[in-house]
Amino acid sequence: MPIVILLDRASKPELVRAELARSWPRARLIFYQRPVTAVELVSGVQSALLVRLRQRDVRDHIGQEMELRRELNHRVKNILASVTSIFEMTRRGATSLDAFTDDFRGRLRALEKVHSAVFHAAEGAVSIGDIATLTFEPYRLVGQERISFSGPLMNLGRESGTTLALCLHELTTNAIKYGALSQPEGRVTLRWSVIDGVQPELALEWKESEGPLVIEPARAGYGTRYVRSALAAVFGRLPTIAFEPDGLRCSAQGPLSRLSATDSSQPR
Amino acid sequence: MREQSRGPAFMRILYLEDNPLLAFHVEQMIEDLGYVSAGSLSSFAELKEKFQSLQFDAVLVDIDLVDGPTGPDAAAWLQKRGIPAIFVTGQAQVAARHHDISLGFIEKPISPSDFAEKVELFRSRSTGS
Known part of the structure; x- marks a missing residue:
């Protein structure tokens, strides 16, 4: 704390200085002894104020840095x-080390790609079209043009x-292993649309066609169980x-407000 | 005595968590232990909105939810309604401060043995043993 001290003509500067330095060891002391000109005093006060402002800047900066950390x-x-979670859940369903490696790598890559997309997107919002493009991109060789998607420009929050x-x-990956994309003529369409109303909603549909005859598996695998749980979390409905x-x-299908909300834990 | 004969399957556990991957994993861990997963919700607001339509006996709560650091508020709110909570969080110090509204906390990343041990607290509390 900077302090400006105005000493009387008769006081002994050394004594006062020593006493104050003892009482306020960390203060920045500026002494003036009368007679003092107005200019001198104003410059002393201004310099003290400047020191104080810098201290506050540093304090705010440290505060922001701590918040960021x-x-x-x-x-x-x-x-x-x-x-x-991905590791544990992948391990649980894996039939061999090779199968585990492929699935785990694929899931980590998907996570990493969407992280990059969200990081580069303005304000952490990313469009469904971009998400579809980057997710299907590794499978273009497998899927050719067999995965098609369409819908209005729609930004989602980072988590969604x-x-x-x-x-x-x-x-x-499920479609490639067991579904429509396991056969050359099979196709997938992803469509999304906004349903207007008092509270507008987003509807999204994945539909496979021209694949092998579908038989419901006796026990749902990781993919199906994850998709069910995760879409319920994102859309607010099963x-x-x-x-x-x-x-x-x-x-x-679920409220648009829920899907496009940006993460509240973002630094404000 | 009737309480004692209840199997763990009667314990329905809800999870408040904003990370769907974790929610998915924990729901599975709950069922692995023989309890029933009552699903997951991502915010305190959603809990209040859906409380009447949900059936659960205990809750696992993350500190940070979609509507902010509202986990402790949710735990206190549920305590008033007789539902015990355990925090599941990466912020152990924050959770430790809230021992009055929870039976304890499970640290993230979750270790299966710690998870099993802590969730058991719900059962010992409900059977009074």
Whole structure:
């Protein structure tokens, strides 16, 4: 704390100085002894004010940095928790080490790609079209033009976008392993639309066709269970996953406000 | 005595978590232990909105939810309604401060043995053993 001290003509500067330095060891002391000109005093006060302002700047800066560090720590822990969950759940369903490796790598890549997309997007919002493009991109050789998607420009918040990307990844790999994309003529269409109303809603549908005859598996695998749980979390309602004979259909619908909301834990 | 004979399957556990991957994983862990997963919700607001239509006996709660650091508020709110909570969080210090509204906390990333041990607290509390 800077302090400006105005000493009387008769006082002994050394004594006062020593006494004050003892009482306020960390203060920045500026002494003036009478007679003092107005200019001298004003310059002393101004310099003291400047010191104080700088101190406040530094304090605010440190405060912001601490806030950012806390936020970063929180995000890193969250990502590690996500990866741990992917690991545990992949391990649980794996039939061999090779199968585990392929599935785990694919899921981590999907997570990494959507993270980059969200990071580069303005204000952490990413469009459904972008999510579809980056999720289907590794499978273009396999899928050729067999995966098509269409819908209006629609931005999702970071968390919703990340989850949707992971869901599309699961649906795509499932379609390649067991569904429409396991046969050369099979196709997948992803469509989304906005349903107007007092509270507008987003509807999204994944539909497979011209694949092998669909038989509902006796026990749902990681992909199906994850898609059901994750879409319920994102849309606020359970999705419909129907093993229709001509191809799997997965549809979800929920309030737009919920899907486009940006993460509240973002630094403000 | 009737309470004692209840199997763990009667314990329905809800999870408040804003990360769907974790929610998915924890729902599975709940069922692996023989309890029933009552699903997951991502915010305190959603809990209040859906509370009447949900059936659950205990809750696992993350500190940070979609509507902010509202986990402790949710735990306190549920405590008033007789539903016990355990925090699941990366912020152990924050959770430790809220021991009055929870039976404890499980640290993230979740270790299966720690998870099983802590969730058991719900059962010992409900059977009074």
